[in-house]
Amino acid sequence: MDLTLNASRREMLAGSALLGGALLVPLTACAATGSPGKGGLAANTWLAVTPDGKIALALPKTEMGQGILTAITMIAAEELAVAPEAVQVTIAEGDAARFAPLSQGTGGSTSIREVWQPLREAAAKARAALLQAAATQWKAPVADCVAHDGAVLHKPSGKVLTFAALVPVAAAAPLPKDAPLLSPTEFKVLGKAQRRLDGAAKARGTAEYGIDVIVPGMKFAAIAECPIFGGKLAGLDEAAAKAVPGVDAVIRDDDALMIVAGNTWAARQALIAADPKWDAPPAAKGAQQAAIVGTVAAGLNQPGTVAINADPKVALPAATRTITAEYHQSFLAHATMEPSNCVAQVKDGACEIWTGSQIPSDAREAAAKALGFPLEKVTFHNRLMGGGFGRRLEPDMVVRAVGLARRVPWPVKLTWAREQDMTHDFFRPAYADRFTVGVDAAGRPVSWTHKIAGSSIMARLMGPAFKGVDEDVVDGLNAPLYDGFPRTVTFQQVESSVPTGWWRGVGPLRTAFAVECMVDELANAANIDPIGYRLQLTSDPRARAVLEAVRKQSGWDDKRTPNSGLGVAVIHNWDTYMAAVADVSVGADRQIRINRVTVAVDCGQVVNPSGIRAQIDSGVIFGGSAALWGEITIAGGAVEQSNFHDYRVMRMAECPVIETMIIDSHEKPGGMGEPPCAVIGPALANALHALTGKRVRSLPLQKGFEALA
Amino acid sequence: MAITITINGKPRAFDVPAEMPLLWLLRDVAQMTGTKFGCAAGLCGACSVLVDGERAFSCQTPAGDAAGKSVTTIEGLAEQPLGKALTTAWDETDVVQCGYCQPGQIVAAAALLKANPRPDDAAIDAGMSGNICRCGTYPRIRAAIKRAAAINAGGKA
Ligand code: FES
């Protein structure tokens, strides 16, 4: 583990000296490129057995709290028969070539799903190479040798050779082409609760986040970005800014003002003194919350682009009744606990960057492009993140910081104030969903039309290649849990001046809320128990199992206690099945309170059960905050919220009891970061309906409830 | 103006304006980055330190107000018996996720346990609701505080 302060210098060490003579293992997926065995870890290898017998692993994904560092280490440790604590993990620098064709991006609950197979295969090869080296030395059959605790054991004789003793031999021999993987019955590490490897340093304040980086000679900067989207810096009192003691430089961008000083506080004081004035673009007047939400809703009246076409071959009886409903979801900020920040230095035609990014490879490329530097002149030191949730998929803070750093002679740490961070996010889009569902006499769907309108993040990222359907927005709708009836899904892109970006739960976050509330409405209309109704509509055994599990654990069939409403939701996304039952009550002050949340998950092969439980707590609380209270509103083209007093998030006293059941499975591992965040919103809305009889169809729920009440 | 503050037991002199918040003095001037910046508005608790044993939001504490006082940050607390009980309980409960809020949570928990060595759920709610955790570690923080209370009382958790 090397995550503590001043990791940069040791990172360099790990790249060179330490790996001389190491057994380097290319990942299967990467074997076609680079030249493993030469050039150390930089030669697109991220797993090595070093001459001292230690396992060195460069983390190909990024750690933002989701526990991937621990999970990935466990996967390598398992195949190599060492304790996870014995693996030396470093957070890799941003470098697309090194990890290609795997993405260095972390999001969409992809990490384990992408890394699982190639990493196991690579680690198994390393083990096979070490076993072979030992067998050769002992002139014994390989079958008599086993890896155990950093050494190879000759079973018949009890002789032992350490990995350190075997590395020179193993490294000189050609790597085995393939090696058998351990079977799940042999797992000693995977599936057992593993304490996080980064926990101790984080709890003691010694872990290094991007915002903690200090490089010699560094100055501190504060920033005011134009509060109005698309606006420009019109003027400032530069003399007043410079009069603040400790101020070194006043730097203007078209749309932002930055002050460089001896400390962040002086820079922040100078920003206040500078009193920047802004020019609003003409469109700002019309950029009001009601108008934006209205335009999104009006998108539902457009034909949209067909994402899924009803299968004409499915012939069902005509509907006896049509049920329609429309759902609305708010803009959301990420509000990561660590505000946006970036340390950068531009010197002699080269640039060094230190910050936490969910896609360090892309952030590096964005910096090179902004500077006009060749890629190899830009070094991106990735750091631990104080939360990502999709915010750190965007490189805007990096581009801004390198633009600042090129104009000053010092390395500089640029830190966004919370108010700046919250008002200059890439927000979860506001969406509208409309369903028109025909049902038969038994209340079962026979036709299903789902229209979606809202911003398209994919359109922004894809440019001209975008063809009208945002694949993220409709993610999951192609393989719906509820089947056996024809469905049509359309998407209508509607943009405003509000920049939009990915947010934890991504497309299925929106889909889950809309679909799982709609299915609840259908169950209510048919007068069928909501869990029973879902069981009627899905034949998928894994979906049924998680539904049955929460039914039992939540006391669903027991007599309800006063002022308690139970609501259910189930999803299948990111190769994971998850069901949740939320228990809510409403106080005399009409405040919704979450009492208890019961979650059942089948995410395939379990890597770290402690991590899974942590992610469920996390998603329920993060997603629950958003569903109850989360809303960014716009006035005059600017965000109205600024800090935690007006962007409410859950606190200790509001936190429900959360119970998690993990279904035993050896299916391929599924994602865990996103699902609980997506499943909780509809469970809450459905519980509120069960309790009050009021169907709140707009998020946030507290506001929607008050509007109905 | 030189301001002398005892930080983690050592008196240190700083040439900073009296109104500079302790948060920035610690992070930028003293380069002790365990204390985190979250909101600079007294809303999140990430910047929590102990000033003469009481929990304070360092973002809301002018350096001048801390002059002559004893400030304990997470770095110092982690070396004290109560801090050791807390960090051990945090480890054993596997509390942290991104971890960014956790130094502030542990400082707040230390202040809580000093005032109330065996807090019940209501006392934990009251003592800890000034601290935000965006990753949602509240259930484990609650469990860890109870465990730390047991360790601190000399018993087994
Ligand atoms: S940074 Fe001080 S309370 Fe948030």
Ligand code: FES
């Ligand atoms: S652990 Fe991430 S904010 Fe608390």
